[in-house]
Amino acid sequence: MIYPFFTFLFAALNHITSVPSRLEITDPEAIKTKKAFQSTVRQDPVKEMVELKSKIPDIEYDLKYATKNNFTGKRLYPSSLKKTFLRKPVCEALQQVQDSLRKKGLGLKIFDAYRPYSVTIKMWETVRDEKYVANPVKGSNHNRGTAVDLTIIHLKSRQELNMGTGFDHFSDSAHHSFTQLPEEILQNRNLLKNIMEYFGFRAYQEEWWHYSWPESERFELLDISFQKLAKWAKRNP
Ligand SMILES: [Zn+2]
Incomplete structure (x- = not known):
């Protein structure tokens, strides 16, 4: 019965060599220096990080992690933070979303x-x-400058539309599939989802x-710190 044994051994070896270890699935190494970041932007200009208000002046900021009013109860960004960034194509798509909402008096x-x-x-x-916080092994799309957390406001009153739960409310009621909510809330969530998807974004369930x-x-x-990115953006408007 040598043959089945070798078949088993071959299958086992094949399994070991073809399945990458968890760390190899994505590279958790983040770019830490301005020099390394600059070099990626030189090779591929769409990788530019853009300060949102420089392109969308009437966009509102409520940067929760610059306050203690977030799920960690700790301030994770500098309290003086007044700027935030996304990659160039992502910022451009957001600009289109804002242009479209503005026609309805929204932003x-x-x-x-x-x-x-x-x-x-x-x-x-x-x-x-992992349902709510990115595992550092993979990193978050927020770390790539390609994810955004946001809501819709009335431009005149600056009041938020009722979305049923606050930001970082980690329960079923924040899921898109949760429909036991008043019609107005479902419509508001749909408005955000439809407009974001129309301009190319992907929703998260x-x-x-x-x-x-x-x-x-x-x-x-x-x-890379916000301060370093702000200096970089200033020199490369
Ligand atoms: Zn997010």
């Missing part, structure tokens, strides 16, 4: 956009649930506020 409010990789590690230490850009893997994880 976007941003809770979070680019998030340095080191902050994702801090979040993971607080909530070890577990969080009504989170949208990401397709082909995010093309953009490296970044661990």
Whole structure:
């Protein structure tokens, strides 16, 4: 019965060599220096990080991680933070969303956009649930500058549309599939989802506020501070 044994051995070896280890699935190495970031932008100009208000002046910021008013109860960004960033094509798509909403007297409010990789590690230490917080092994599309957390506001009153739950409300009621909600809330969520998808974003089933850009893997994880990015954006308007 030598033959079945070798068949088994071959199958086992094949399995070992063809299945990558968890760390090899995606490279968790984030770009940390301005020089390395600059070099990627030189090779591929769409990788530019753009400050959102520089392109969309009437967009509203409520950057939750620059306050303690977030699920960690800790301030994770500098309290003085007044800028946030996304990759160039993602910012351009968001600009189109805002242009379209503006015609209805509405606009976007941003809770979070680019998030340095080191902050994702801090979040993971607080909530070890991949449904809600990116596992640092993979990194988050926020670290790539290709994901954004947002809602819709009335431009005149700056009031948020009722979405049924707040941002970072980690329960079923924040899921797109959760429909036991008043009609007005379902319509508001649908308005956001439809307009974001129309301009190319992808919704995330577990969080009504989170949208990401397709082909995010093309953009490296970044661990560059907001201050450094702001200086860089100033010199490269
Ligand atoms: Zn998000």
